[in-house]
Amino acid sequence: MKEPDLFKVSNIIKPKKYVQSKLSHNQLDDLKSQLDHLMIEKKPYLNRKLLKSELAEMLGVSNPEIARLLNERIGMNFFEYVNYYRIKEFxxxxxxxxxxxxxxxxLAQEAGFNSKTTFNKSFKDLMGTTPKEYFSNL
Incomplete structure (x- = not known):
């Protein structure tokens, strides 16, 4: 075969994510600003049982729309985003x-975490070090 890639369907047809979304790029930018403001002012991440649907409702959007916002504009999924704010709070x-x-x-529990394992993993992923090492270097 001279061109084997010709027969690979995945290279030709890539399904577009969020094709049903009615949000424009400008609306996504506005929503990102609103979400940042919401997280700083109301601190919903302190709720240990916070759900994506609850955050979407606070922002006045649907679940798929907040997922698109987080993935496309922020580059994180819901849990990564919420834990980012929890680490900052911690x-x-x-x-x-x-x-x-x-x-x-x-302290991690006060910042919204309910699992020591999740806290430690999130901290290390975000900060590149353990909490103990981080604070011993300050």
Whole structure:
């Protein structure tokens, strides 16, 4: 065969994700700003049982639309995005005087995590180090 790629269907036909979405690129940009504002002002990520559908409802969009926003504009899935804000919250909490009397996992719970494993994995993925190493280098 001179051109084997000619017979590969996947190279020719790529299904478009979010083809049903009615949101324009400008609307996605506006929604991203609204979502950033929502996360900073209302801190929904502190809810340990936060669902994508709840965040979508707060933003006034559907589940597929918030998924598209997160994937296309932010480059994270729902859990990565929420845990990003939780890690930021954890770091802020850990720098307070009250943090001296609380374990890292206790602080992580206050930041919205309910699993030590998820907290440690998310922290390492985002910060490139463990919480203990991170704070010993400050």
């Amino acid at each position: 770091i802020d909490l850990a720098k307070t005087d009250q943090a001296k009397n609380i374990t890292f996992f206790g």
